[in-house]
Amino acid sequence: xxxxxxxxxxxxxxxxxxxxxxxxxxxxxxxxxxxxxxxxxxxxxxxxxxxxxxxxxxxxxxxxxxxxxxxxxxxxxxxxxxxxxxxxxxxxxxxxxxxxxxxxxxxxxxxxxxxxxxxxxxxxxxxxxxxxxxxxxxxxxxxxxxxxxxxxxxxxxxxxxxxxxxxxxxxxxxxxxxxxxxxxxxxxxxxxxxxxxxxxxxxxxxxxxxxxxxxxxxxxxxxxxxxxxxxxx
Numbered sequence: 001x002x003x004x005x006x007x008x009x010x011x012x013x014x015x016x017x018x019x020x021x022x023x024x025x026x027x028x029x030x031x032x033x034x035x036x037x038x039x040x041x042x043x044x045x046x047x048x049x050x051x052x053x054x055x056x057x058x059x060x061x062x063x064x065x066x067x068x069x070x071x072x073x074x075x076x077x078x079x080x081x082x083x084x085x086x087x088x089x090x091x092x093x094x095x096x097x098x099x100x101x102x103x104x105x106x107x108x109x110x111x112x113x114x115x116x117x118x119x120x121x122x123x124x125x126x127x128x129x130x131x132x133x134x135x136x137x138x139x140x141x142x143x144x145x146x147x148x149x150x151x152x153x154x155x156x157x158x159x160x161x162x163x164x165x166x167x168x169x170x171x172x173x174x175x176x177x178x179x180x181x182x183x184x185x186x187x188x189x190x191x192x193x194x195x196x197x198x199x200x201x202x203x204x205x206x207x208x209x210x211x212x213x214x215x216x217x218x219x220x221x222x223x224x225x226x227x228x229x230x231x232x233x
Contacts, residue, residue, distance in 0.1 A: 071146040072170055080118050080126060081152020082106060088130060091142035096134070099148055112137050123147065155224045159194075159232030160186035174221045175209050175230060185211065190233045196222065197229040 071087060080086060082102050088110065090096040100108040106119030113133045118126045127145040134141040153169040155178060162183030167173075175196065185191060191211035198205050209230075213219025224230070 071148055072150065074123075074147050074150065074171070077122070078147070078150075078153075079120055079122055080147075081150075082119055083151035085148040085151075086118070086123070086126065087146045087148050088126075089144045089146075090130075090134065090138065091144075093138060093141070096138070102152070119152075153226040155226070156229040157182050157232070158229065160189035161232050162186060169224060169226050173224050175224060176211075176214055176221050178224060178230060179211070179232075185232060193233045195231055196224070197231060198225060199227060 080102060082104055085099055085101045086108070087099045088097060096111050098110070100110065102108055102119055105117075107115045107117050109115055110130070113130070116129060116133065118129070121129070123145045127143050130143045130145065131141050134143070150170045151168060154166050155169050155173070156166050157178060158164050161179065162185075164182070167178060167181060175194075179185065189211075194209040194211055196207040196209060198207060207222065209222070210219045214221040
């Protein structure tokens with residue numbers, strides 16, 4: 001009783017000053033506490049669901065196309081190739097929207113449309129193709145096509161470097177950037193004799209590259225193209 005009296009007296013005093021019944025004030029205080037508990041519980045639940053989903057929310061508008069993940073910026077004139085992953089979103093048709101990987105035969109498979117050949121096409125051409133194929137099934141289809149990952153565009157690096165191999169060409173990449181990605185030159189590399197092998201109109205062209213001049217800013221640092229091979233003697 002002593003503890004209850006000590007807790008109740010401040011409430012009575014506040015109520016007296018405000019002209020409010022002590023009982024009503026206590027009830028309001030209890031309601032406020034319950035509301036705060038509910039809000040805290042909802043916040044905790046939302047945080048738990050967010051953690052389970054890997055840090056991103058998954059609740060979507062059922063009429064909208066599903067999220068297809070992040071996409072990348074591709075060079076002008078980029079054409080879809082084998083192993084590339086493309087995201088196709090059809091407005092108000094979530095079941096038709098998905099990310100697909102281009103198969104070795106250059107085809108992708110979509111609901112209702114089955115196989116479509118997309119290798120060698122630009123994203124705009126893929127979009128037009130999907131729109132045309134969807135017309136018998138969807139009224140005025142609105143389609144967006146974007147690139148998620150690029151694996152068809154590659155360059156090779158061989159010779160006296162730390163890490164030889166094939167590297168993806170997802171965007172703009174210069175010779176110096178490629179060498180840096182490979183860990184740099186090997187201890188016995190001939191930095192003045194590096195060259196790029198590039199196929200141009202069916203012919204193989206050798207382009208010299210001076211590493212020290214490029215690093216100093218006094219020499220060229222060419223941008224690589226898909227299919228290039230950088231040779232470090």
